Amino acid sequence: MASSHPGAPPHDHGPVATADLLDHAEAHCRARGLQFTPLRRRIFAELATAGKPLGAYDLVERLGQEKRMAPISVYRGLDFLIEAGLIHRIATRNTYLPCHHEHGTDETTVFLVCSTCGGVDELASSDVARGLDGTAAAVGFRPRSRAVELEGECSTCRDGHGA
Amino acid sequence: MASSHPGAPPHDHGPVATADLLDHAEAHCRARGLQFTPLRRRIFAELATAGKPLGAYDLVERLGQEKRMAPISVYRGLDFLIEAGLIHRIATRNTYLPCHHEHGTDETTVFLVCSTCGGVDELASSDVARGLDGTAAAVGFRPRSRAVELEGECSTCRDGHGA
């Protein structure tokens, strides 16, 4: 998985190196007049380097070197980054991970959560988007945000078993 | 929404009355050799009559008439009911609601969560199932369970605003 198996990703979404992600995040914020402050940068960088999704309290521990950081600070940073579209939250796991796409409005992001290794892969699908929009429209529902998370086993872990 | 706007559902999935749901649940368990015990029945009945999704601690309060019930008991009941396919958990909200469908394996259940009224509608879509399976298969991922939750505004709440 791109975000959790840096050594052997079954596919690649493009540049995922930490530095690239940071540069991109900074440019993204500048372009929108958003402040990519030191705290927010640290949170984002931690997620980018982790190689796997982290919980909010993982970040609390990692960021509070000397004195433990207050959870609320981390949550505020996470909220900003989510709002800015720079990270995603995995609702089924209460974890966060950096975004690897530019998301179009005609696509739905699908998260593949591996129950064995805990890694999360992020895909975009316009097929799914169409299906969801059609389903929602049929009952007059206007979606604002979507959480599409599949739990199962990723190809890497499955190969590991058999072979 | 069927499960949260009993008075004016935009569509109907069939019988949703509490008694019917309870009968169905009981039959469902009997057919599978599962025990629909008093505790499990009470939890299920509470969810069925609530008319909206409930949190685990809502149930703790509602079920503990005299002495407060232990959370773990509720969680065990919820786990059983989920396992049995009788209720669903809404991951983005940490709430639970009774299932209104028989779920086929070729369909994906989609939850429409209204951010205004908190109601949840439950739909099944084979289009979405196809899209998700295709997306997952493309990267060798074998899904075991799916959480598809859209947050937005339901037709009832939207009409209320405009009119």
Next chain:
DNA sequence: GCTTGCCATGCTACTTTGTTACACAAGCCG
């Protein structure tokens, strides 16, 4: 009849996850 084991439930305490309320500092703008 008694024991053994399984299942469901109960109890206490605990961890993890997320929030409320308030204070303070920096920058912008009249």
Next chain:
DNA sequence: CGGCTTGTGTAACAAAGTAGCATGGCAAGC
């Protein structure tokens, strides 16, 4: 300057979920 907004800090708290162990019912087997 004084008031405003934005971002961060601190302390306490609420909500959600779990661990570990004890109890009681029931059926199988000696």
